[in-house]
Amino acid sequence: MKQRVGMIDVAREAGVSLGTVSNVYNQPDRVSPATRLRVQRAIDRLGYVRSETARVLRGRPSRIMAIVVHDLANPFCIALVQGAEQAARRAGLGIMVCNSAGDPAEETRYASLLIEHRIRGALIAPTDSSGQSITAMRRSEMPLVVVDDSRPGRDACSVAVDDVLGGELATAHLLAAGHRSILFVAGPARLPQIQARSRGALRALARARLPASAVTQLDCEKMTVTAGRDAAARILGMRTLPTAVFCANDLLATGVLQRLFEAGIRVPEDIALVGYDDIEHAAAAAVPLTSVRRPARLMGAQAANLLIDKTSSASPVEHTHRQVVLRPELVARRSSSRPGMHVPARP
Amino acid sequence: MKQRVGMIDVAREAGVSLGTVSNVYNQPDRVSPATRLRVQRAIDRLGYVRSETARVLRGRPSRIMAIVVHDLANPFCIALVQGAEQAARRAGLGIMVCNSAGDPAEETRYASLLIEHRIRGALIAPTDSSGQSITAMRRSEMPLVVVDDSRPGRDACSVAVDDVLGGELATAHLLAAGHRSILFVAGPARLPQIQARSRGALRALARARLPASAVTQLDCEKMTVTAGRDAAARILGMRTLPTAVFCANDLLATGVLQRLFEAGIRVPEDIALVGYDDIEHAAAAAVPLTSVRRPARLMGAQAANLLIDKTSSASPVEHTHRQVVLRPELVARRSSSRPGMHVPARP
DNA sequence: AGAAATCATGTAGACCGTTACATCATCGAG
DNA sequence: CTCGATGATGTAACGGTCTACATGATTTCT
Numbered sequence: 197m198k199q200r201v202g203m204i205d206v207a208r209e210a211g212v213s214l215g216t217v218s219n220v221y222n223q224p225d226r227v228s229p230a231t232r233l234r235v236q237r238a239i240d241r242l243g244y245v246r247s248e249t250a251r252v253l254r255g256r257p258s259r260i261m262a263i264v265v266h267d268l269a270n271p272f273c274i275a276l277v278q279g280a281e282q283a284a285r286r287a288g289l290g291i292m293v294c295n296s297a298g299d300p301a302e303e304t305r306y307a308s309l310l311i312e313h314r315i316r317g318a319l320i321a322p323t324d325s326s327g328q329s330i331t332a333m334r335r336s337e338m339p340l341v342v343v344d345d346s347r348p349g350r351d352a353c354s355v356a357v358d359d360v361l362g363g364e365l366a367t368a369h370l371l372a373a374g375h376r377s378i379l380f381v382a383g384p385a386r387l388p389q390i391q392a393r394s395r396g397a398l399r400a401l402a403r404a405r406l407p408a409s410a411v412t413q414l415d416c417e418k419m420t421v422t423a424g425r426d427a428a429a430r431i432l433g434m435r436t437l438p439t440a441v442f443c444a445n446d447l448l449a450t451g452v453l454q455r456l457f458e459a460g461i462r463v464p465e466d467i468a469l470v471g472y473d474d475i476e477h478a479a480a481a482a483v484p485l486t487s488v489r490r491p492a493r494l495m496g497a498q499a500a501n502l503l504i505d506k507t508s509s510a511s512p513v514e515h516t517h518r519q520v521v522l523r524p525e526l527v528a529r530r531s532s533s534r535p536g537m538h539v540p541a542r543p
Numbered sequence: 544m545k546q547r548v549g550m551i552d553v554a555r556e557a558g559v560s561l562g563t564v565s566n567v568y569n570q571p572d573r574v575s576p577a578t579r580l581r582v583q584r585a586i587d588r589l590g591y592v593r594s595e596t597a598r599v600l601r602g603r604p605s606r607i608m609a610i611v612v613h614d615l616a617n618p619f620c621i622a623l624v625q626g627a628e629q630a631a632r633r634a635g636l637g638i639m640v641c642n643s644a645g646d647p648a649e650e651t652r653y654a655s656l657l658i659e660h661r662i663r664g665a666l667i668a669p670t671d672s673s674g675q676s677i678t679a680m681r682r683s684e685m686p687l688v689v690v691d692d693s694r695p696g697r698d699a700c701s702v703a704v705d706d707v708l709g710g711e712l713a714t715a716h717l718l719a720a721g722h723r724s725i726l727f728v729a730g731p732a733r734l735p736q737i738q739a740r741s742r743g744a745l746r747a748l749a750r751a752r753l754p755a756s757a758v759t760q761l762d763c764e765k766m767t768v769t770a771g772r773d774a775a776a777r778i779l780g781m782r783t784l785p786t787a788v789f790c791a792n793d794l795l796a797t798g799v800l801q802r803l804f805e806a807g808i809r810v811p812e813d814i815a816l817v818g819y820d821d822i823e824h825a826a827a828a829a830v831p832l833t834s835v836r837r838p839a840r841l842m843g844a845q846a847a848n849l850l851i852d853k854t855s856s857a858s859p860v861e862h863t864h865r866q867v868v869l870r871p872e873l874v875a876r877r878s879s880s881r882p883g884m885h886v887p888a889r890p
Numbered sequence: 891a892g893a894a895a896t897c898a899t900g901t902a903g904a905c906c907g908t909t910a911c912a913t914c915a916t917c918g919a920g
Numbered sequence: 921c922t923c924g925a926t927g928a929t930g931t932a933a934c935g936g937t938c939t940a941c942a943t944g945a946t947t948t949c950t
Contacts, residue, residue: 202907213929218909228927243682248659249605250907253596253934259656260607260639268625278615281642285649290656292607293640295628302632309606309637312595335590421827450827480768480801482829549935560901565937575899597936600906895948902941907934914929920922 201242210238221246252314257507261500262292262310263319263343264303270419270447271475272492273321276343279496280319287504289316296323298418304332311336317503319343319496339507341499346392353506355499355520359389362488362524363396363442364403366470367411369486369526370440371404373534375468378411379438381427381448383419390444393472397442412438419444424451432459439467440532446471446478446487453483453531469531479529486532489525498522548589557585568593599661604854608847609639609657610666610690611650611676617766617794618822619839620668623690626843627666634851636663643670650676658683664850666690666843686853688846693739700853702846702867706736709835709871710743710789711750713817714758716833716873717787718751720881722815725758726785728774728795730766737791740819744789759785766791771798779806786814787879793818793825793834800830800878816878831876838869845869 207214212231219227220235227235238244252258263280265273277293284291292315296303303323310318311332317339322330333340334352342354363380370378380397383390397411414430416423424447431437431452443449449471453463463469463483471478474489498520554561559578566574567582574582585591599605610627612620624640631638639662643650647670654676657665664686669677677699680687689701710727717725727744730737744758761777763770771794778784778799790796796818800810810816810830818825821836845867853862 200907204907214907215909215911215930216928219928222909226927231928245655245658245683247600247661247907249596249600249661250934251909253594253600253907253936254909255934256909260660262637268621268628274615274621277640278642281615281640285642288652288656290609290639290641290653290660292637293624293628294637295625295632305635306637308592309635311592313607313637314594314596336592454827477824480797480828547935551935561936562902562938563900566900569937573899578899594935597906597934600908600935601937602906603937891950893948893950895946897946898944900941900943902939904939905937910931910933912930912932914927916926916928917924919924 201244202247203244206235206238206242206244209242210235258314258316259288260290260292260313261316261318261503262294262306263321263496263500264294264296264306265321266296266298266323268293268295268297270445271477272445272473272490275475275492276319276321276496276499279493279498280500281496282493283497283500283504287500289504291500298323307332311338317341317507319499319503321345339503341503341506343495343499345388347388351517353499353502353517353519355495355502355522357490357495357522357524359392359524360396360399362472362490363393364400365396365524365526366393366442366472366488367397367400368403369528369532370442370468370470371400371406371410373440373468373532375440376406376410377436377438378440378442379431380411380413381424381441381443381452382413382415383444383448384417385415393444411442416444416448419448421447421451421454424448424453425455426451428452428455428459432456432461437461437467440470441467442470442472444472446473446475446485449485449487449531450477450481453481453485457482463531464533468533471531474527481531483531484529486529487527489527491522495522548591549594550591553582553585553589553591556589557582605661605663606635607637607639607660608663608665608850609641609653610668610843610847611641611643611653612668613643613645613670615640615642615644617792618824619792619820619837622822622839623666623668623843623846626840626845627847628843629840630844630847630851634847636851638847645670647676651679654679658685664688664854666846666850668692686850688850688853690842690846692735694735698864700846700849700864700866702842702849702869704837704842704869704871706739706871707743707746709819709837710740711747712743712871712873713740713789713819713835714744714747715750716875716879717789717815717817718747718753718757720787720815720879722787723753723757724783724785725787725789726778727758727760728771728788728790728799729760729762730791730795731764732762740791758789763791763795766795768794768798768801771795771800772802773798775799775802775806779803779808784808784814787817788814789817789819791819793820793822793832796832796834796878797824797828800828800832804829810878811880815880818878821874825874826876828878830878833876833879834874836872836874842869 203217207217281291294306321343346356346359471485471487474487478485478487550564554564628638641653668690693703693706818834821834825832825834
């Protein structure tokens with residue numbers, strides 16, 4: 197069982213001093229080509245690998261960053277992760293994925309794990325608005341980028357989508373198709389994203405000079421397919437059915453679609469349906485789903501790049517927080533098309 | 544701008560020595576309750592957090608482990624990650640997710656990143672059979688668990704599914720429904736998993752005393768929805784259509800289903816369809832998809848636990864590699880039901 | 891009772907593998 | 921002979937863990 201081989205061993209093997217080996221890595225041009233080669237050979241011979249652990253301890257920025265999401269089962273989060281992973285990979289970094297599963301306690305636990313590891317920084321899609329873990333991280337001076345939190349906070353970098361506009365787009369689309377009885381199937385009302393989308397719906401009504409009563413809201417505890425099925429069950433129990441349903445999320449919409457289908461209600465003929473996020477699944481559903489697209493991969497990538505810039509700049513003091521707000525986009529598909537003017541099946 | 548606070552600061556604040564603070568963490572019962580409390584208070588007051596970096600450098604096992612998958616876009620891999628993440632969380636560890644994107648070079652790059660970081664260990668779903676990165680890791684003595692590689696190697700821990708059985712189950716199911724002209728839409732033929740499923744198909748034929756010609760194979764470069772659409776296009780160009788299609792993967796099956804539908808071919812009436820993996824999406828498809836279920840989350844969790852056990856045992860020398868092989872299971876849904884005996888729509 | 895052994899607490903100091911910085915040779919040019 | 925370059929060396933951090941040892945109080949033995 198051989199001992200771990202360190203820089204000293206390499207130095208001895210190459211017949212130079214410790215510092216020279218370090219220089220070969222960090223200031224190659226300060227070392228004469230001959231010595232450099234000798235050191236290189238020693239490194240290969242011994243199969244030496246630098247210890248990041250020691251480098252970080254010495255003050256170098258870590259090459260690991262983290263992304264904390266609230267639901268790994270949600271394709272939107274997955275897309276965020278993919279985007280971030282891709283950007284990180286380009287910069288030679290690795291990504292730690294933390295699933296808070298919507299539990300603020302888990303989020304906090306992960307936060308302390310990350311702080312203890314002195315990682316490069318974190319992308320965080322906060323679970324609750326209180327932002328306990330965020331303040332914990334900020335206290336530890338860990339670089340942070342907040343993702344998918346629409347509230348305009350000037351005290352941190354963030355990447356988000358204009359959810360008010362998103363809600364407006366969806367609603368306006370349905371209004372334009374003639375719907376005057378729209379149900380907004382919302383997620384937990386405490387989430388700022390949900391509130392924003394709801395405000396967007398109202399704005400659409402105002403723009404169209406229609407009464408606020410044209411949209412009613414139905415809150416759900418979770419934003420999953422199952423929750424969508426439950427919501428649909430509640431819809432079916434209503435005295436008068438809405439003519440259109442706008443869901444806060446494509447998973448909810450998928451659940452609603454399934455349950456309505458089972459009840460023999462046709463989409464879009466009987467009820468028009470619009471989702472949110474435009475996850476990949478949406479286009480391939482039984483009835484291709486109209487949805488408000490949020491560019492998740494792009495968001496992940498932008499957030500990661502923001503963090504990388506932030507932590508690469510030589511002078512971290514003069515850093516100003518940047519807020520990126522992306523525009524959502526309505527993707528019309530069959531689930532909301534007016535009878536007789538079907539959108540072709542091909543996505 | 545305050546200086547980072549370390550153990551010495553805590554010690555000074557509590558009026559004890561450095562070692563005592565360390566003992567409060569590592570051997571709490573060696574220090575008197577009074578002192579312990581005093582130290583605790585100092586820690587809280589100063590907002591001190593231990594540096595994992597320093598601990599690892601001193602020889603403590605890291606609290607980060609990694610999982611390397613070949614395609615983050617594949618729900619099967621996501622499920623693996625979810626399982627591993629859950630298990631890791633229970634053990635207080637964090638998971639680093641690395642997407643090799645099917646590129647052995649990336650896999651190797653990640654491998655060295657992981658080694659440099661001296662992480663706890665790695666779960667790896669290898670991209671190519673050569674296993675370059677695996678040998679790199681093994682040379683560095685990093686604990687390893689191979690996931691989803693069916694080849695029986697006694698030189699590493701592994702968690703896999705019996706893919707031969709999986710291929711047999713799917714084929715036998717179709718044979719039992721009377722199909723005698725089955726097409727196996729395979730992935731890259733070099734992948735051992737694909738080879739195993741193919742062998743399974745042959746075994747099913749042998750068991751049923753049918754000629755090997757009852758199953759033909761169609762290779763695809765990738766295993767994505769798009770590849771599935773392309774495969775379907777090729778199928779449509781055949782002189783005589785098969786009566787059943789068995790896809791190496793649910794993504795392929797989804798693509799095939801879409802393309803066949805567009806061509807006006809009904810599933811299962813005209814062609815029966817069976818997928819593999821049983822991703823969540825499969826049950827919710829337009830035509831619920833029959834599939835061979837692989838318990839991905841369980842695999843991820845088991846692999847993670849294997850790794851945790853391995854790295855927690857006091858005596859790492861007397862460790863014997865364990866190979867876990869799980870049984871796949873056929874989940875019959877409408878896409879393969881015989882006309883007239885429909886499985887109910889509800890998944 | 892006095893010496894010795896036991897015990898609970900703390901302390902001191904040597905690492906772990908790097909990096910940064912100050913120092914020190916060496917040598918040709920002016 | 922002094923000056924600058926240039927290249928290599930030595931060493932002090934970084935923030936912990938851990939072993940060995942000092943301290944004093946309490947118990948045990950003779």
